[in-house]
Amino acid sequence: MVGSNGAITALQESNPDIECLYINTIIGPNIPAAVAINNNGQVLGNCFNSAGGIALVWTNDTPTVLPTLGGVASSGTAINNLGQVVGTSETSTGAEDGFLWSNGTMTDLGSNFSPAAVNGSGVIVGGQFAYNGTLQNLNNLIPAGSGYQIQSATGINDNGQIVANAEDTATGQTHALLLNPN
Numbered sequence: 001m002v003g004s005n006g007a008i009t010a011l012q013e014s015n016p017d018i019e020c021l022y023i024n025t026i027i028g029p030n031i032p033a034a035v036a037i038n039n040n041g042q043v044l045g046n047c048f049n050s051a052g053g054i055a056l057v058w059t060n061d062t063p064t065v066l067p068t069l070g071g072v073a074s075s076g077t078a079i080n081n082l083g084q085v086v087g088t089s090e091t092s093t094g095a096e097d098g099f100l101w102s103n104g105t106m107t108d109l110g111s112n113f114s115p116a117a118v119n120g121s122g123v124i125v126g127g128q129f130a131y132n133g134t135l136q137n138l139n140n141l142i143p144a145g146s147g148y149q150i151q152s153a154t155g156i157n158d159n160g161q162i163v164a165n166a167e168d169t170a171t172g173q174t175h176a177l178l179l180n181p182n
Contacts, residue, residue, distance in 0.1 A: 032056075036079050044079040055087055055101075067106050069097055076101075077126075078117045086115035086124050100124060100131075110135060117155045125153035125162055138164065138179070148177065 036044045043058040052073030055066040068074045071090025079085050085101040091108070098109035102122070109115065109124070109131055116126040124131040128138055128150050138150045148166040151174070155163045160181040165174055 035076055038079050038081045038083070040081060040083070042079060042083055044076045044085055046075050052090075055085065055089075057083065057085060059083070066101050069099055069106060069108050074099070077115055080118045080120050080122070082120065082122070084118055084122055086118045086126075088114055098124075098126065098131075116153060119156045119160070120158040121160075123156055123160065125156045125164075127152055129153070130156075130162065138162070142179065148175070150177070153179075 032045050032047050034043055034045045038044075041060075045056050045058065046053045047056055053075050054068070055074045055076035056063045057066065057076075057079065058064075066074060066076065066085060068091075069089040070092030071094065074087060074089035076085050076087040078087070082102070086109075087099055087101075088096050089099045089106070089108075091097055095111050096114075097111050098113035098115045100107040100109060100115070100118070100122075112127075113129050113131065113135055114126045115124045115131070118124045122132070125138075130136050130138055130141070130153065138153055142148065142150065147169050149169050150164050150166045153162050153164040162179040164177045164179060166177050167174055
């Protein structure tokens with residue numbers, strides 16, 4: 001827990017304010033890692049074991065193991081208030097593709113896309129890209145001659161505003177950008 005003075009205090013598992021998220025559905029030793037939580041209390045996590053990692057969503061204390069895109073491993077990166085999850089997954093060929101998990105269905109977003117965030121409208125951002133039914137390069141959506149080359153979009157809110165890191169093409173310096181939709 002982080003106190004008002006910024007100090008971090010470890011909390012005991014026996015503390016009634018702490019709920020441990022256990023995963024009994026995966027065989028073998030596993031190490032769960034919490035990644036994100038939505039306003040409905042759904043927790044996105046990844047579970048790591050000797051075979052790799054797998055993405056899970058805890059809803060009302062019940063873990064749901066997300067399917068992969070045909071491979072053995074996946075990793076969730078974000079969850080929105082609709083319970084949609086984005087991340088990356090291994091395919092049957094061993095490639096690592098971006099995915100959207102929505103209403104129990106896995107959608108392959110392709111190998112050029114590593115999702116970082118998803119908003120309440122299902123718009124996904126990651127790397128230089130945004131996905132809203134089709135994959136678009138954000139560098140093609142910012143004004144020509146802006147002097148910036150977007151490297152990584154890291155977040156999107158429900159207003160469609162995107163935060164990203166970009167390189168100033170004149171100086172080579174990295175800057176944080178706020179992209180506002182028109």
